[in-house]
Amino acid sequence: MASNLLLAVLFLAAAYLIAQWRTFRKLPASLPRVRSKDANISWSTRWAYLTDCQKLFSEAYESFARNGKTCVVPGMGFKDEVHLSAKHTQWIASQPDAVLSPEEGFREIDKGDWNTGSADYIHDPWQSAVIRKDMARVLEILADAVDDELKYAVPEHLNVATQEDVDVLETMRWIVAQISSRFTVGLPLCRNKDYLYQSLAFADLAILNSGLLIYTPSLLKPMVGFLITLPTRYRRWKIKQYVKPLYIERVQRLRQNGLNTKYDNEPTDNLQLMLRYALEKVPQKVNLTAVSDRVCLSNLASFHQTGVTVSHALINIAASNPEFNTAEAIRQEIADVLRANGGVFNKAAAAKMIHTDSVMKESLRTHPFGTRAMIRKVVSPEGVKTPDGHVIPEGATTSVLSWHVHQDPDLYENPSKFDPFRFSRQRIAGTEKRGVDQSGLAFVSTGPTYLPFGHGKHACPGRFLVDMEIKMILHHVLQVYDIELLPEHNGVRPDTPWVTEAMMPPTGVKLRFTRRSVDKN
Template structure:
């Protein structure tokens, strides 16, 4: 589809949205939840919905401070979104079972995954179980492969000669490194270093987010007509089968002949998926789709996190020497192991602080109410069936009640707290004190919270800490323009680091 055709369809969709918007507003009046923007009628509400597309963070922040313990709603193009504020409500949402508040349906809406990836990903997300279980359990055993790929990937991707400074575009670089490192565990050598295979996964990741946002601008009744024109699901899968088809075919043959305990069985994502796949999922196309879906999550999360952290490091260079000294000291004492990464408290803290300020979008914990009677909070407030419910994301991380000097980047904020308590668990308003990068809390929602906290966060944290430590030891970096951080890109509820931002980098002596 050409760019002009895409714009035509988008404009058509927005025009239809304006016509049908009144019916959505009427549905919104059936509940008693107050609206904090766009509540004066169809025109003002639709104008507010358009405003949200470009200023969602500001709008949600306004709602967060309007009623810090209440439930409010705000309009988007085709529906009312509900916003729940306060730690108690965060816990209630995070602990609600899937058959009442659906995490899977909420995530599917954000990515429009029924159209961009396929409805089976939403209905049976067993690949997440493989990541939460098998991948996490095998991190220590597989870490030598992760370390080896990080070493070679940075060397190959950066292509630095001598000790001269080189200006690099950060996000494309980190996506290449993350794709290689992740696929070392997903599909192994030599495929994890195949440039065409890696580019397929990177393009697929970018497409899911960009096309998902475009499809999200369409009214539901038009999606069966328009969404297939935007989706690359079928063509991406066909391309993936060129690389994954022979590999998965061979695995399936051996599994069918020997079971899942044959000599030399690789300890990788394909094997972990085969341990869980049943029925129609035990086919080459179905398994290839799961590999694509897992790559999408891994590449997006880790590459954007590392990119944001490098932007922060370049404009806050005072953190470089303390973290470099920590990395060199720990590696000298313990070597490159997963356990050694656990003792890099400053690096862990720096990444968590970067995530606090840059890692959350306007909203977090998005769920769809799937219980026919709706979802009722402990105070009796009810969210109707079919509604989408979230909590504030970015605003929580900038709240002075949650963090001292919240607007200030303090890379060692969390490592100081850990050092002060010397690893002893203490109570903080009834919660166990924990400030590791992978820890979730009501005031730290980058990885979600509760039963649906990000299943891949332990892998992400391991590779990110290893990558940052590797860079600190082997490279110098500085901002493209001293003291200037590339601005984040925001659209609707999506927030990510500037994809065109650059930094200077060179090899160390």
């Protein structure tokens, strides 16, 4: 029995490798391979991708990308991927979508058509177009809604009477889910525990499914994809039942009143913006399933990335607090800005919180939610020629090693150290010295030396929302609680492990939350 099982496993492994073999040889031999003098990447190098990707990527960066050179490195699903230099960031951003496609690049990773049942949501992402279309107004809507919802969400999910050790990521996931849902679907659904649970479960399953499907041979994808996405489809169905009454009532009222006028007590959440946009621009695609699935996709982006980012920020604040008094600096700055702004937390106020902004930017520099950026797929039949003279063929995936850019000592002094006010010091110095360029120093800025959000016209549109949300969360949490690392960490921030190329979120990491006395507020 055991021998038969072993033979079956070996047979499946052999079949898998044979099915993937062609992907090893797609790229031209002229492209240099990391750890290789010819076009063949060794099995030991492929194994290194799985077991010590951080070191492998470091070699690729130091030997090639740092010097403006293109190289080939093993990637997810045993595919070979092209890593471009960050010095070519502007060139990447300038390429037409018909040459380098970000949509197809992300399809290679997130497998959105499997998780949502339709590639149309990726090819025509009008749920994101809504945000891009009217960002300034969206931010003001978000500010009012999120600031109000945090008054309920923080006491609900961070209910510490005196002192308690709190699982940071798990707590922040629920807080982020609730406040994001206040903006996405509004009251009262944003406080429905089962809706939030189903939405968080969908996000977790979608990420898990993506990883599994990346390593599934194309021949087996229909069967494997159907089976592993059954739980995801169930979560989508559950979410659709919650969205259904909102969809029916709102679409009916919008059609009755017309799209050129607002009706009495019209909601201002993102679902309403999506419905208005879709009824005007793509009315043939307006149906309950499509709208509900796009809500799921919006939740996937906002829940996961914001939850991980604010968790890392809180851990970094706690770890740096003894040296920099980070938490008190944030409290004092936000209090001063809000006092001068009449107590209103809006876009203008958030822009003045430069120390808080610096803490967030530094946290994302040291602990991003991805180690690569500017992910693209070559879709031009003629391929594309890189600035350093290499022709990359159609079908190849390209990216930039962003985490290693952020750790480059030529770009950042003492790059491995979390220095919370690294960027605010530069902004203050720039204000004092006329002519000093301060562009690129804000959390939401993008450029060749700071790439968590990508760069160019396809830079993440949600970064402005994330900026506002995290500043508000820090305000509502830190005005109530002091935070510190647990004694077991000896004042040193817990490591963030790599699993292949992914820097894992701080799962299970706890901080000690102590309620502040009234006279401290």
